[in-house]
Amino acid sequence: MSSCTEEGIVIALRPHMTSVNVDPTAKTITAGGGALWKDVDEAAGKYGLATTGGAVNHTGIGGLTLGGGYGYLTGRHGLVVDNLLSATVVLADGRIVQTSKDSVPDLFWAIRGAGQSFGVVTEFVYQAHEQGEVFAGQAIFPFEKLDSILDFVHWFHNHGDGDQSLTWAFIAPPPHNVPVVFCILFYNGPEDKARAFFKPLLDIGPVMQNVGMMPYDNINGLMNEQQDYGARRLFGGSNFVLPVDKTTVHDVADEFFKVVNDEGINDGTLIMFETIPYRKVKETPNTAMAFGNRGEFYIAGLLWKWRDAARDAQVRQHNRNIQDLIKEKMGTKDIQAVGHYSNYASGGEKTEALFGQNTARLRELKAKYDPNNRFNKWHNLMSS
Ligand SMILES: Cc1cc2nc3c(=O)[nH]c(=O)nc-3n(C[C@H](O)[C@H](O)[C@H](O)COP(=O)(O)OP(=O)(O)OC[C@H]3O[C@@H](n4cnc5c(N)ncnc54)[C@H](O)[C@@H]3O)c2cc1C
Incomplete structure (x- = not known):
């Protein structure tokens, strides 16, 4: 078809x-x-x-x-x-x-x-x-708890052994449009160990949480409703390094919530800081394959959702601004690392910005396997 x-x-x-x-x-x-x-x-x-x-x-x-x-x-x-x-x-x-x-x-x-x-x-x-059952779920905290959550994020950074992940996100959902910190907890192991691991976070006092044991495939369905089809959407990407200065995170959050409120695009727009342990990812060198985004940093995803086509240009500009803000204030300074996951790119990025040192080899192989650049709709690898 x-x-x-x-x-x-x-x-x-x-x-x-x-x-x-x-x-x-x-x-x-x-x-x-x-x-x-x-x-x-x-x-x-x-x-x-x-x-x-x-x-x-x-x-x-x-x-x-x-x-x-x-x-x-x-x-x-x-x-x-x-x-x-x-x-x-x-x-x-x-x-x-x-x-x-x-x-x-x-x-x-x-x-x-x-x-x-x-x-x-x-x-x-x-x-x-x-793969056995996993401990997972979501927890929503009042925004005032951000500093305590960041304390846990730093502890997580030092104590996670690869079997856990923690996504912390900023969102101000309707009907009240009040900023909250939305977390997704994951522990690949038994409940007693998982609860002990995440106790300091859960003790902070979420206003809602649904964590518990579940089959692995359930966790990948938890966000489906929120990330439904339809509406106008844009993905943005950045990266962040831990530990991070708390004031910096507040600055990023303030800017994000201001934009989201001014534009009236609260319903489904969020920034996710995906604290997925990178030790295993780093075992493979950046030149082992075209994917070159491995390093001592975590990825951040910006998910924009709006309905009015007249706002397209503004949303794209806000996305660029906040991506750059996160990169500049929280991102890696490692010049070998790309720091921008290509599947979280918004379109229009330079090829080098997504593939770094692998760009030249990619272009050689493109000339070999697709000399007329037929496949150019994702990122046009041949554009500068
Ligand atoms: C709700 C949501 C959640 C996400 N969560 C994650 C996540 O957890 N982890 C993560 O890494 N990324 C995630 N992403 C980003 C995701 O990796 C990209 O959006 C990716 O492009 C999705 O692939 P798709 O096949 O669904 O997309 P499509 O829009 O169908 O395709 C994207 C590109 O891939 C090409 N393509 C698709 N299938 C093939 C194929 N079989 N052969 C050749 N080319 C193909 C298409 O032509 C197109 O250029 C998420 C995105 C969304 C929208």
Whole structure:
């Protein structure tokens, strides 16, 4: 199935290329290029298995995998691309190529981080891991508790061993539009250990919380309702380093809440500081594949949601301003690291800003596999 887009076509892989097959002996998951994470999580869960996947399970596996892929299991198993064993790719000239570390390895290098620019992946094969129930859920705190939450975030930074993650986010939801700190807790282990680990945070006193034990695939559905389809949306990305000065975080929050209130776009707009442990991610060098966003920093995501098309330009400008503010005040100074996750890019970023030192090799491979730059709708790798 296909349809037109400006100077191109859209090829829909759903609903036909969505099958997921799990091999419990080899511990692999083979998924069609149009599957959603829900399809993968549920199929693997039947065998007590899982792989790193997206945190909102109505997201497609295709784009998320090919851009890198962070999830709750990243601290233990790395990125989605770190768990990708092979892929079947339809290239621009119509050839169908199976690529892995041992088969057409330069293409495999390229698709792990910039795959959207190299072809259509009709099938992904992932490494699966044994996975039991997890302790997870959401907790909402009054904004006045931010300093205490930051104390916990700093403790988490020093004591997490990869089996936990903590997302803390700013949002001022309707009907009252009052700023709150929204947290998502994750612990890959038994309840007693999880409760002890998160006790200092939960003792701060959330106004709402729903944490508890659940099957792994449930946690990736917790945000579905909030991140529903429809409306106008923009993703922005940045990074932050811990420890961070509390005053700086307040400055970022003040600026964000001012913009959101002035524009009247409270319903669903948020900044997420994703404190996903990076030790496992850093085990792979930045040049091992196209994905080059590994370093001693965490990623931040800006999710903008609005309805009035007349506000498009303003929202884009606010996104740029706040991305830059976070990067400048809280971000890494490591010049080897990209510091901007390409799947959280808003469009228009320079290729070097997303791929850093891997840009030159990516362009060489682009000339080899897609010389006419047919796949240019995600990020145009050939633009300066
Ligand atoms: C609600 C929400 C939650 C998110 N959560 C996470 C998260 O937890 N972790 C994370 O890392 N990122 C997350 N993201 C960002 C996400 O990685 C990107 O939005 C990604 O592009 C989504 O992939 P998709 O296939 O659903 O998107 P689409 O918009 O369908 O595709 C994005 C790009 O990928 C290309 N593409 C898609 N499938 C294929 C394929 N099979 N072969 C070749 N190219 C393909 C498309 O052509 C397009 O250029 C989230 C995004 C949203 C909207």
